[in-house]
Amino acid sequence: MESLQPNLDSIHSDTLPPSTLKKSTNFGADPNDHNSLHPVRWRSDTERRIYSSKLIEALRHVLRRSPSLPPKRGGGHEIRETADRVLAATDKGRTRWSRAILASPLGRWRLQRQHKKVKKMTRGLKKPDIRKERRRSPALQKKARVLGRLVPGCRKVSFPNLLEETTDYISALEMQVRAMTTLTELLASSAAPADRLEGLRA
């Protein structure tokens, strides 16, 4: 199974352009060294393992706190926020979005939804600078705003920085989805037989 790793690297490197080829081969090295290795950092297995373990710990704490909590939408949100916070913690505050997540852990999504509506009202009145208007077409600007809202903590970030944050955020999200998926599967698979057994017993 260990031999899969080099294949993994090669696969990833094939898809990546030559510019990032050098970075992708840096798997064994400490991925937390350079900020420039943004997308590669999150693809490394070590990061995934770190995240998974942290996530499991966090989930355990969450469940311990409220073990009798029935499954509902709120539970899903709790876990989602937990997962996001763990992801941001794994990033160790290197990126803007991770710091934003860590800074506002309470009901981030609900607040965001409110902010979205408010923002839409006010943005129409605001007039962009003449310079910026010349550089960015209004369509691009709108899309940049939308993207800024999607990435946590990047609402008023300049366009190039926003793109950088998005790059890191996308790779982090990918890693998060992967880790959570495996975790879910694992837990589900291990839980299913227990349920089955209980069902059989009953």
Add this chain to the structure above:
Amino acid sequence: MENDFFLNGSALHFEPPSSSSPSLPTWHYLSSAAMDIPVSSDQPQQQQQDCFYNPSWEKSTIDHNHHHHALQFDSALSSMVSSPAASNSNLSNDNFVIRELIGKLGSIGNAGEISSYMNGNNNSTNTSCYSTPLSSPPKLNIPPPLMKDKLPMALNSSVAEFSADPGFAERAAKFSCFGSRSFNGRSSRQVGINNNADFTQRSSPLMENGKLSRVSSSPSLKALGSQMENKNSPLNSQEESTISEQNPNGESGVKPSPPDMNSRKRKTSSKGKPKENPPKAAEANEDSSAKRSKPNEGEGHENGQVKGEEESKGGNNNGGDEKQSKSSNSKPPEPPKDYIHVRARRGQATDSHSLAERVRREKISERMKLLQDLVPGCNKVTGKALMLDEIINYVQSLQRQVEFLSMKLSSVNTRLDVSIDNLISKDIFQSNNSLAHQAAIFPLDSSATAFFGPNPAIHNTIPNGTVNHPMESLDSALCQSLGFQLPSMNGFNEGASQYPMTFCEEDLHAIVQMGFGQTENRKTPTQSPSYNGSSQISHMKVEL
């Protein structure tokens, strides 16, 4: 015209040899009324004037000024040379005087060229003064490139244009000396100044005389440094003198060469102006020179700005020159900014604004390329708007996936309080590794969940050492949750269309048939063609 010339010529000979300022009265007569130039300004200047108009003192003055103001002397001399050349037919006296001057100039190095040029001119032209301005400029164009190291071509051409008024030419020569002095003192102060605010100052329009504008722009250009390097082309005696003063170690030899090339081009553009009205230009020259005496900075700035615009318009022509001028002008103090210095490429505008914009654009395009690699399916899309659309969709889909997974986790976790501990203790790290490997092989993509619905068979995960029963339960649970999830994903058509369903189905069925018993072969339906899922699966088969 001729009378004026005669007057000047007589003035030349009337200068008393005794005092050190013999030519002053003549200068005053010629220029004071219009210029208000302080006579008592500089001693060397007077000496220079002397040497211009006192052939008898040429030697002494030349020796005096040679090491200090050789350039200034040359410029003034060139004006003298050109003016007689224009009206050569009229006064042989002046020609003789000038030939003497030229002969003396030979010691400086330009005499040969000038004399040859002069001779040619004298012999060829025999027309009136008015016609000579038209003929002389083309001739002047030839020698200046040869003498570019020493003589300012702009001055020559402009002087030739005004040759109809030789007295004016003399005045111009005098101005060149005077201006260089003042600019020398000023340029040192302006070196530290390095702001775009200078451009605003420059906008004050005083462009009555192209020649003078070029002259006065030199100090401002020096101050602007690398940003305005392409505009340092005004070749003037002033500029050269300022350069020599600032960098006496030989930069003057370097600087004039690149600016000369630019100046040559600029001459063609701006020559039309003085040519059109030589007589008016004389007055304009006087007026502008009078104004020039006051705010030289403003003029210089404005002229620099104008030149900058000219340059940017003719950017293609000056592309090569810009490079050279930039390389040569890098020696003058660089703008004290903490920004990355950008070099304008050939054929591109060299405005500071456009440079900054170009840097910005490059940064943005770099990052967009990175994102393009990250987001699947963006290779076909071109343009920032569409790319941003794709990116937004991808981020939204990833976030939805996370939300969905968290819900799933919560639903699973409620049943697994105990099992979590067990898993943590033994299986997690072990299976996580294997899972991680496998999961990594099939990287998740945006429209992954879109596959869930149509292909429930995809989720044929074979747990560790367990029977396939849990698979069904998992599938049913997944389908339920996916059925809930699907409507939200269906709107996401762009991503779904990218992933052919048949592709995944075949591979997944193959995997299922393989019958992995020991390790979980969980194929996440998140493959995109770009990731070559089949190759990954084959790898899986081979390795496992």
